Every structure is written in structure tokens, then in C-alpha cells.
Amino acid sequence: MTTVTDVLEVPARRVGVLRRPKATTGFWSWFTTVDHKKIAIMYATTALAFFVIGGVEALLLRVQLYGANGTLLTASQYNELFTMHGTTMVFLMGMPLAVAFGNYLIPLMIGARDVAFPRLNAFGYWGFLMGGIFLYSSFLLGGSAPNGGWFGYTPLTSTGLDRGFLPGHGPDFWVVGLVMLGIASTTGAINFIVTIINMRAPGMTLMRMPVFVWMMFVVAFLTLFAMPIVTAALIMVYFDRNFATNFFVAANGGEPLLYQHLFWLFGHPEVYILILPGMGIVSEILPVFSRKPLFGYAVVVFSGIAIGFMGWGVWVHHMFATGLGPVAISAFALSTMIIAVPTGVKIFNWLATTWRGALRLTTPMLFALGFIAMFTLGGLSGVLHSIVPADTQQTDTYFVVAHFHYVLFGGLVFGLFGGFYYWFPKLYARKLDERLGKLNFWTIMIGFNLTFFPMHFVGLLGMPRRTYRYDSGLGWEGMNQIETIGSFVIAFSVLIFFVNVFYSKTRGEAVGPDPWDGRTLEWTIPSPPPEYNFEEIPEVESIDDFWHRKYTEDEQGRLVRLPSGGAVAVEERTGDGHGDGHGEGHGEGHGIHMPSPSYFPLVVAIGLPIMGYAAVFQMWWLAAVGALPVLYGSYAWAIEPQTEPET
Amino acid sequence: MIGRGGLRHHTPRLKRRAALALLLGSTLLLAACSDAQENGQNPFNAEGPAAEKINDLFIPVIVVAGVVAVLVLGAVLLIAFRFRYREGKNENPKQIHGSTPLEIGWTIAPAVLLAVIAVPTIITIFDLAEAPAGENVLEVEVVGKQWWWEFNYREQPQVRSTVVTANELVIPTGEPVRLQLTACSDSLPGECNVIHSFWVPELAGKLDVVPGRDNATTIEADHPGTYLGQCAEYCGLSHANMRFRVIAKAPAEFAQWVREQQRGPAVPFQEGPEGEEEPAGPAQDLVINTYQCTNCHTFDQSDVVSYGPNLTHLASRTTFASGYYELTRDNLVDWVLDAPSLIPMESKVCREVGTPAVDNDCVGMPSFTKDTPEGEPVMTRDQAEQIADYLLALR
DSSP states (O other): OOOTTSOOOOOOOOTTSOOOOOOOSSTTHHHHOOOHHHHHHHHHHHHHHHHHHHHHHHHHHHHHTSSTTOOSSOHHHHHHHHHHHHHIIIIIIIHHHHHHHHHHHHHHHHTOSSOSOHHHHHHHHHHHHHHHHHHHHHHHHSSSOOOSTTTTOTTTTTSOGGGOSSOSSHHHHHHHHHHHHHHHHHHHHHHHHHHHHHOOOTTOOGGGSOHHHHHHHHHHHHHHHHHHHHHHHHHHHHHHHHHOOOTTOGGGTOOHHHHHHHHHHHHHHHHHHHHHHHHHHHHHHHHHHHTSOOTTHHHHHHHHHHHHHHGGGOGGGGOTTSOOOHHHHHHHHHHHHHHHHHHHHHHHHHHHHHTTOOBOOOHHHHHHHHHHHHHHHHHHHHHHTTSHHHHHHHTTBHHHHHHHHHHIIIIIIHHHHHHHHHHHHHHHSBOOOHHHHHHHHHHHHHHHHHHHHHHHHHHHTTOBSSOSOOOTTSSOHHHHHHHHHHHHHHHHHHHHHHHHHHHHHHHSOBOOSOTTOOOSGGGGSOSSOOTTSOSSOOOOOSTTHHHHHHEEEOTTSBEEEOTTOHHHHHHHHTTTTTOOSSGGGOGGGTTOOOOOOOSHHHHHHHHHHHHHHHHHHTOHHHHHHHHHHHHHHHHHHHHSOSSOOOO | OOOOTTOOOOOOOHHHHHHHHHHSOSHHHHHHHHGGGGOSSOTTSOOSHHHHHHHHHHHHHHHHHHHHHHHHHHHHHHHHHHTBOOTTTTSSOBOOOOOHHHHHHHHHHHHHHHHHHHHHHHHHHHHHHSOOOSTTOEEEEEEEETTEEEEEEOSBTTBSSOEEEESEEEEETTSOEEEEEESBOTTSTTOBOOOEEEOOTTTOOOEEEOTTOOEEEEEOOSSSEEEEEEOOSOOSTTGGGOEEEEEEEOHHHHHHHHHHHHSOOSSOOEESSTTSOEESSHHHHIIIIISOGGGTOBSSOTTOOOSSOBOTTGGGSSEETTTTEEOOHHHHHHHHHHGGGTSOOBOTTHHHHSSGGGOTTOBSOOBSSSSOOTTOOOOOHHHHHHHHHHHHTOO
16 A cells, blocks of 8 residues: 655756745644644634634524523624524534544544645645635625525525625625635545545455544545535525526526525535534444444444435425425435434444443543434434424424534534543543543533523424514523523533643643553554654554454453553554654654645635635636635645755 | 514313423423413414314324433433443453344334334325315415515405405414415516515414415414414524514404405595695605605505505504514604614615615615605604504504
């Protein structure tokens, strides 16, 4: 298996190209790094910042809804905030945070030294950052932030500015910003796919890959195929708004529902893009803390793949009230029911994994168990949507808000938190503090349920979504108050998490490379991993290869620790077991050639928002300005030398 | 703020109440819901056949879902307590890698359960999609506008000449009413509004009002009463305020209401021979000339559609402003003076553009005290009171 480390001959310096940067440490190295681990940290940091921003937006929405006829926000502010809350949490928090985990872990878990396209990886991050900043700049530059909802239905969003239903440039920023983010996530998806297909260590067959890698593999394909659909839809919206095309103008023969079909044909796979990484993380955590293998590995993997396929066939359940007729509606009701089956299988397999295990209820495990419980509730309320006649009562009410927060918060976010607690020691050779972690878990569990459980009921009692005020006397007030209080409990819990991160990074319990008695390859290398990850590319003989180097089973199938198993081998390989991270300390690390840093991913990405502003304000000269860094960066990217020659 | 005097007391059926109680497991939430029994926007309080069929289908399913939820959550808790790591006791558990029979079992069991649920679901989908049979089904065209509803009773056996009204859909009890939902109004030829969704939770599920699509739904009210409705698809700035109500009357009273709506204006609007009409009084002069309310509203013909609500029989309604405000003199005066301060609207330029249909930057009713264009008068409270008194006389 060839890797990037097979250094080609260094070509001679070319004229016109910047020198290739060398520094791999220090502040400026972050701008040029192509190390998947550093890029992952940047993804995570940025996505967490957007998590906080989206969270603050949610708090404002909740304060507004604390009582009937709230007056904190105006109608237009409320509409901007719920639009940006949804857009942020999906595109700027959920997806990039999952990508952060994938970026850090996929190479480590498959025994690779980097991803397939390190510079494309960096570009994906910078594109995401630029897209996020671009979207948020609309608050200052657009006259209005995006205010058409995260789904941006036409013709509300697509009607031209001169006679628009939504004043301001908000929808333009939204359309262009999402296209930009789509470019970034598509490059990320391609990178993951190629990495997983081509760069697995010897013996790491597909059916020996950790479930998290499998799920990210599925997610990458979903992203690759879903993003073009929404991009096409968004470009149509842009053309309708700005160039008076009639894609969605009914009076001129267009079809408003075309947009909904396209959006949800993207949007439903998007749900699985968000939740499958969480499922993958949980599938890693549960076996480790149960000291049992994942129950039915193949079934869990194939369920994930099945969900990925079926996810393309259920989009109309977002459109049950649009009047598509009973035949179409029935077909999608059935497909929606069927997709619950592989999802249910996963839940049962997770439970079976823990059954008769030896459960260490550490924070990662608590989050994983919390995930199972909360995601189950979200899955069940999701199945209720397939009862179409009932869905025509519940759609666009708070029942749906409750449902998808149970899936995406109780599912994805719980999974991600579990992942943070689980893999933090790999990054910093210290554990996140367990007491703060348990406080974090229990407060978020309580806050989450206070916030979102009552939403089921207000929704069932007829409270519509996306409304900035509601009347008293409809039986909704008490529950809305509970929800608002709950949202602040969540905020408190998230604050604890950040305190924990900052505290534990320097003062947490110092641990070795394998603090949890792990099963997968990332635990065989030092913490933090050296830039090249693996001194020697490991050879893999089974699923949970590392585990089987440490343990075997007796005749009754009970766990038996090998007297001088792989753990010892790790100690030998990593010296003191704390690994100082960089090759210089180890003679072995020397001579492993890693891809050099590069300026150009950032240069190309900087051009994107400039062209974005040009598109929003129709300043075509500015598009030319933005095209310069893109073209120059791409050219230089293509021809820059592999590495700066040693001088 | 909202007039709720017209709402009747419901007598919740025992079955539904029991199911609801089961659904609302926690006592806390049960307490919060008990007063919700009497609201007018509660789908569980079904008052028409469509809503009843939905509940008959949904409540057993939600009970099943609740049981599954309890079982899974119970299993998680049980596992967390029972199989905790105990030093020296269970630290080396038996390694179970899977079990094909079990996995086949828990693939098939949910599939069978869902198949059982699918049958009544699909039957109900087709049942509810069926248009009511019979020759004398009342048809009403429902037009979603920003941010109010127009109800257009076209000529048909029960309604011999067209009646146009706004925000209060009056129907006869005990018979199905077919609603044709459209976002494209006769008042703006060639123009369509955005997507709205027509929803009266106690009578039926919602159906979107989609430009270019002929969506139709059926509602029927078992008893006379007022049923709250709400636009359920996000439609821009004042989506939250886009409410309405369905008022069900006994058939004889409904016929009486139709007759009243078909009369000419209760107060003369204009005088003089054809071609050179004059305002019939000072209030009409304000409405026609000074503030040009007639650019958007109709005051003297109950059978025409206009950009704004038809006001010919405004005083026969209980609410105004998309069903948001009770029709009182005080509310009306405030509204006439400065409507955007009561319901947010994108109407800053409405007084400048004249006929708003031409320019969508003007959505809704302008303020007559703020953002006054040069050369236009600012409305005084006295004038507003005159207009309000005139409007309240339009029975």
C-alpha cells in the first residue's frame, strides 16, 4: 500500500511559486498545516465556536417564548435567529464537528499516516471557516441576516429582491453561503472516501474497520451525493431572485414544490449525515466500556449502510402536508416505516453489546448510554411521522421540533460529547476531569429533557413552529416556561464542558497512550500522536486488532488477559508511553517523510467569500478580484514542489 | 388580547381523555394540559370527522410507541445498574460476538409491528383524501395572502351570489365543506403569494396552500362553535400572526348569515348618479380621498376580492387583523392609526406606491401616523375614530 510518505523525487524549484513553508509548530503553522490532526483541531474549535453562537441564538429564542406574547425580540429578529440557529447547528456545528472527529480519527483508526489529500483537507477547513464567516457577515452587511428558515422554501426566498417577500439580502447570503459550505464539505467527503479506500493498513480489510470509520465512509458518500442536489436547488433560487428566472414561479409555469423535493432529497440524507457519526462514536465507546465486543459487528455496519441507502427514499415525509396525493404519500409513509427497522436493529445491537458486560460508567459511557435512550425517543417520534394523517396535525408544530432535537441533540450531540471525553486523552495525554464530566452529563441530560420533552406536548396541543409569539390560554405557557429554564440548564452544562476542557488540558489526570483499555489502533500510538502517527504501519489481523493483542478468550468465551500481550509491545514502541509527539525524540521517527505545509489551500479559500459578496451584491468586478486568489492558488497548488529542498 | 368570548365549552370524550392521560405520563405535564382541554387549537379535542379519524388512528400508535420507549429506557437503566463493573467479579465478561437468531428476531419484530400499523394508516390516508360526495357540498375558495386569509364563497346552490370575507370562515355544522386552497388571488392577476398552510387543528389536519397547485381539503364541524386556525407554513415576517377562525353555525343560521352578507353596505358609501359618485359622508371621504383606503379595501360590495380584506360587512365579524384582535372600537382605532405597530408588516412604503399590488415591497397596511410621505396627511385620532365608527356600523 503506497502512502504519501513514499517520497517522490524533489523537483527543482519553480519560478513564481512561493517557497513551501516548513514550520510545523508555532502560531503561523496553523495557517499552512496539512496535518490531519491539526486540521481536525481547527475544525473542532471553529465548530464549537459556532455551537456556542447557535446556542446563544437558541437561548434568545427561548427567552422570547418564555411567556405568551414575548417582547424581547421583534418578529424579524426572531425570524433571523431561528433561521441562523438551524443553519448554524446543521452546517456550521453538526457537519464540521463530525468531520473533525473523522479527520482526527480515520487515519489513526485505519493505520495511515495522513489522509489521501492533505492540502484538499486543509482547503475543506478553510472553506468551511470562510463560509461560516460569510454567512454571519450578513448581520452587518446584508440589511438582514438570512430569514427564510434553514430550509429556505420558495417562493418566499426566491422572489426577486426588487419585489421580494423577504426584504434585505439575507436569503442571498444564505444561498451563496451554503453553496460555499457545500464546496468545502464535498472536498472533505472525497478525501475521506479516498483515504478509507486506499490508505488502510495491511490486513485492515473493510470488514475489520472500526464502526466509526464505516459510518464516516457512509456519511462521506451521502455528502458527496447530497450536496450537489442542494447546490442545484440553491443556484436556482439565486437565479430566480437575481436574474428573474422562473424555476419556482407558479404564475409563469414554475413549480414551487420542485424546490422542496430537491431540498429534502438533500435534506433527509443530511439527517443521516448528521446522525451516523454519532452512531459510529457510540459503537466505539460501548464495547470498550463494556469490555465486550460490539454485538453483531456486521449487522451494525450493514444497518448503517442500509440507512444510508434508504435515506434517499424517504424525503417526502417532510412534505406530507403539501398535497401530493394519497398514492405518493402512502409510498413514502411505508418507506419511512421501513427505515425505522435498521435503526431499531442498531439500538438492539448496542443494548446487546452492554448486556452482561462489565460496564465502567465513565463520562464517555454515560453519554453513549444517554445517546441510546434519547435517540430511541427521537426515533420513535420519527416513526410517528409515518402515520401520515397524524403527521398532518403534527408537522410544523413543536412536536417536530422535539423529534429532531431528540435525534440531533440527544443523538448527535450526546455522541459527540461522548467522543470528546473518550478521545481527549489521545490529543492531550490527559483525561477530561471525571467529576466535571459527570456534572456535565447529568446537567445536560436534565436540561435537554426539560427543554425538549415538553415540546412534544405543546406540539401535540397545537403550538406551531417558527412563531415569535403565541397567545395565553391555549395551555402552552407552563410548558414553554419549563423549556426556557431547561435551555439555560443546557447552557450551564456546556459551560462546564468548556471549563473542563481548559482545566484538563493542562491539569487533567495524565495518562498513557491507552487509558481506557481500548480496542482500536489509535490507542497503540503515543498521546498526542506524532505527526506521522505510526512509526511502523501496523499489520492488522482481526477486528479490534489491538484488543486481541491484549486479550484472548477461554473455553467459556470469558476474557483472559494475555500475559505479555500487545500492551507491552506498545510500551516498547512508544518509549515512556507518553510520547513527546515529534519525531526528533525517537530515532525511528526520523526519515518518515510527511507532506509539507502549504499556503495555497488558504489562498484559494480566501477567494470564495470575495466571490460570494460579488454574487450577493452583483458587483461583478469584485468577482474578478475573488477569482484571482482562487486561480492563482489553484495554479500554485498544482505546481508547488513536493517539499522545500533541504538547503 | 384575543377575543375568546365565542369559544364554547367542550365535553371531552372519555376515551380520548383516557388516552391523553396515558400519553401525558408525568403529573407535571398532566397538570399543564388539563386546562388545555378547553382551548380552540387542540388536535386531541377533535370536533369534526377528519380530526376524529386522525385521533382514532394516532392514539393507539402513540400508546405502542410509549410502551416501546419505556421498554428501551428501562433496559438501558437495568443494564447500567445490573452490569456495572465490579472489581474481581465481572471484569472479564463472556465475549459474545453476536447471535444471528436474535438479530433476525429484532429485525422482523419491528417490521411486523410496523406492518400492522401501516394498514390502518394507509386506509385512513385514502379515506381522508376522498372528496365528499353529494350535490350540495358547500365549496369555499381559501386564499392565503400575506398575512391573512380570504374566503371566497362562489355562486353555488347554497350561496346564490358570491360572498367574499376574510379571516373568519363561516360554515354550516354537520355537513362537509370542501375548501379549495389557492395562493393565487383574483385581486392580483398573474401573481401568487408564498406557501401557506391551512390548519384548524380541532377539525382536520393541515394542508399547504401552494402556488400553482389545486389543493383541496374537507372540514366538517360536529357542533356550532369557534375553532381556532393558524397558518402552519412559515410565510415571512408575520407568519406567527397569521391566524383565523372557523365559525360553525347551525344550517339555518348559516343560511341567515349568507343572506346578510349578500346585502349591500349597511351604511351608504357613495352618493350621486353613476359616473360621478361622491363620498356619502365625512368618514367615507377620509376613506376614499384623504387616506385612499379604497386602493386596497372594498367597502361597498361583498362579492369582490381586493388586495386587502373586503370590509363590506366587517362589523359582522368578531375579530380583525388576521383574527388576531378582537373587533372593538379601541382596537380598531389603534389599528387604523398605526397598524404595523400591532402586527409587524413590511408596509413602510405602502402610502407611496399607491396601489400595492404593483410592488411587493409593500406588504400589509401602512401606518397613517409614521413614515408619512411628503405631501400626505398624518391621521389624527379624531379621524381614526370617525373611520372606526363607520367601520363598526358596517354590519
